[in-house]
Amino acid sequence: MTNGKNLWGGRFTSGADPSFAQFNNSFRFDRRLFEVDIRASVAHCNGLIAVGVLKAGEAEKIKTGLQTILERGLSNDTYFDELDSEDIHSFVEARLVELTGDVGRKLHTGRSRNDQVATDLRLWVRGAIDQVLKELRATQQALLDLAQLKPDAVLPGYTHLQRAPPILFPHWCLAYFEMLRRDRERFAELRKRVNVLPLGSAALAGTSFPIDREAVGRELDFESISGNSVDAVSDRDFCVEFVSDCSLVMVHLSRLAEEVILYSTNEFGFFELSDAVATGSSLMPQKKNPDSMELVRGKAGRVFGHNVSLLTMLKGLPLAYNKDMQEDKEAVFDSFDTTHSCLEVAALVLRNVKVNEEVMRAAASQGMMNATELADYLVRKGISFREAHETVGQIVVMAIAKGVELGELSFSELRSFSSEIGDDVFDVLALDKTLATKSVAGGTAPERVSEALAVAHKNL
Numbered sequence: 001m002t003n004g005k006n007l008w009g010g011r012f013t014s015g016a017d018p019s020f021a022q023f024n025n026s027f028r029f030d031r032r033l034f035e036v037d038i039r040a041s042v043a044h045c046n047g048l049i050a051v052g053v054l055k056a057g058e059a060e061k062i063k064t065g066l067q068t069i070l071e072r073g074l075s076n077d078t079y080f081d082e083l084d085s086e087d088i089h090s091f092v093e094a095r096l097v098e099l100t101g102d103v104g105r106k107l108h109t110g111r112s113r114n115d116q117v118a119t120d121l122r123l124w125v126r127g128a129i130d131q132v133l134k135e136l137r138a139t140q141q142a143l144l145d146l147a148q149l150k151p152d153a154v155l156p157g158y159t160h161l162q163r164a165p166p167i168l169f170p171h172w173c174l175a176y177f178e179m180l181r182r183d184r185e186r187f188a189e190l191r192k193r194v195n196v197l198p199l200g201s202a203a204l205a206g207t208s209f210p211i212d213r214e215a216v217g218r219e220l221d222f223e224s225i226s227g228n229s230v231d232a233v234s235d236r237d238f239c240v241e242f243v244s245d246c247s248l249v250m251v252h253l254s255r256l257a258e259e260v261i262l263y264s265t266n267e268f269g270f271f272e273l274s275d276a277v278a279t280g281s282s283l284m285p286q287k288k289n290p291d292s293m294e295l296v297r298g299k300a301g302r303v304f305g306h307n308v309s310l311l312t313m314l315k316g317l318p319l320a321y322n323k324d325m326q327e328d329k330e331a332v333f334d335s336f337d338t339t340h341s342c343l344e345v346a347a348l349v350l351r352n353v354k355v356n357e358e359v360m361r362a363a364a365s366q367g368m369m370n371a372t373e374l375a376d377y378l379v380r381k382g383i384s385f386r387e388a389h390e391t392v393g394q395i396v397v398m399a400i401a402k403g404v405e406l407g408e409l410s411f412s413e414l415r416s417f418s419s420e421i422g423d424d425v426f427d428v429l430a431l432d433k434t435l436a437t438k439s440v441a442g443g444t445a446p447e448r449v450s451e452a453l454a455v456a457h458k459n460l
Contacts (some may be wrong), residue, residue: 017028024323029330031080033088035125037116038070038203042198043219044111053110058103065099066092070346087122089113110209111202114233118198121329123220125242128336129191135343136184136249137460142350144456147173154431154445155270155360156369166364167432168442169355170220174452179252181459196239196359197222204320213371233322236310239328243307246339250300253342255291260349264290269359274352277345281339292349296342303338306331354424361431368396368406370429373437377428381420391417 016024045062049052054062069092072079083089096104126331137402155171197217200207206229213225226232277292313327371392378388399406406414407429415421427433439445442452 006063006150007306021086021404024086026326026329027080027085027091029333030088030117032329033117033120033124034080034092034255036120037088038066038126039114040119040123040199040220041066041107043209043216046219047200047213047216048106048109048209050215051110051209053209053213054106054228056335057104057403061100061103062096062107065096065104068099069095087113087383098413108212111199111206112204112233114203115201117200118201119220120235121236121332122194122196122198122222122238125238125332126191126194127188128332128340129242129405132246132249132336132339132343133184133187135347136187137249137255139343139347139350140180140184140460141180142347143177143180144453144460146350146353147453150355150357153357153360154364154435156364156367157444161273161280163363163367163369165369165438166431168435168446168449169357169360170453171305171444171449174449176252176256177456179255180249181456183245183252186248190241190245192223192240195221195223196224196232198232201226201232204230204233215440230320234317234322234325234411236314236325239332240307240310240314241334243310243331245304246335247300247303247307249339250303252344253346254297254300256346257297260293261297262292262352269362270356270363272353272354272356273349277349277352292345293368296345299338299342303335303392306335365431366405368399370406370431370434371396373428373434374406374425376437377418378418383418383420 017022027072031288042063045054045059045066049056080091083091083094085094093104093108096107116238129345147170150169154166154171155169157164157167185434197213197220199216199220200211200213217223217225239384258275260271263266264273273288273290273292275288276291278288280287280293310328311332313324317324374391374395375385378391379385395406395409395414398413399409402409407426411421411423411425414425436445441448
């Protein structure tokens with residue numbers, strides 16, 4: 001193994017203590033910036049040509065060297081292990097000097113590691129956003145596909161984990177679809193704020209070479225360039241926002257996981273996970289455990305922790321760059337890895353879940369969940385809602401005492417509580433009628449859910 005020379009050694013007359021050198025080293029994780037570092041270096045090289053720092057022949061030699069480094073790194077993992085480097089930036093420069101000699105040392109003209117790493121990280125996060133957007137869409141599609149498998153299925157709604165008015169199963173699927181739709185919007189908005197070029201800011205004051213930053217930005221597909229060199233190298237709010245958006249995705253996935261886990265229990269029996277996304281017990285052979293979604297639920301916490309870590313790391317930093325900011329990368333990388341894998345697994349589970357329609361319908365028909373519908377019926381007869389609520393509460397007491405549902409009470413028993421109750425009351429108490437009346441926009445009436453599904457498909 002050879003040693004990659006530090007980018008900052010000229011001031012120093014002795015080497016760093018090995019323990020500190022290891023503590024200071026970021027190569028084990030920032031090597032993930034390898035491809036974007038090469039890409040940004042090529043763009044910077046072109047910027048140096050335009051201002052006469054590099055001659056055409058020198059620049060061609062540098063770009064050929066960078067391409068060779070890229071190809072070797074992508075084709076051979078051990079390529080990274082052959083050089084003891086402080087970070088990915090010193091690794092690339094050392095490799096470039098190996099290939100090109102002293103001309104390779106000219107590439108760093110007009111830039112600092114401060115604006116170099118800020119540029120690399122923005123390029124990487126931009127790519128990560130695109131990948132998360134793709135996975136969010138795939139999970140939404142899985143929700144729509146599941147909804148269309150059981151378009152007429154009904155399940156109980158819940159508040160406080162107590163049964164509430166019934167809803168269509170596709171309506172339940174669409175609730176999570178909407179959460180993920182907002183997640184996609186957040187990432188799309190974030191992408192615009194990430195897509196700003198810091199390169200040219202140098203250490204903090206800007207470079208003294210008249211590099212055309214706009215041209216460099218266009219080459220790297222940035223929409224704009226940073227307006228303040230100090231801010232460009234010293235903030236990581238885009239990292240915080242990325243991890244925060246990942247945290248919200250994980251909140252939504254965790255809630256979905258919780259319900260899939262709950263509905264897969266024998267006590268509910270609404271869902272059954274296929275063998276592809278469940279595990280067994282080492283002791284109890286009858287068990288089928290929803291480990292896939294339990295892990296999704298559990299992994300949410302690590303992303304939340306990264307969010308707090310980034311906020312804490314930044315909150316007291318003086319301007320401009322401080323080495324504390326090296327802590328940004330592991331938080332960002334792991335948040336992406338976790339969110340990406342959890343989205344993949346959630347979509348996989350949704351494609352491997354059996355929906356027990358009969359069990360759900362039976363549950364939606366029990367527990368007097370049509371009590372609100374009966375109260376609304378009385379309101380339409382001219383009774384105030386408060387009085388109707390009180391009356392239906394008394395009817396519920398009778399039904400509980402008799403051990404029956406509201407619709408199983410006789411007409412005379414119902415009418416004894418209000419003379420406004422007519423023989424049309426049983427139509428009102430029927431499950432399908434209960435669903436049909438929720439026809440307000442966004443409601444669970446079949447025609448509204450059908451419309452919402454069409455809009456959801458269009459959204460994708």
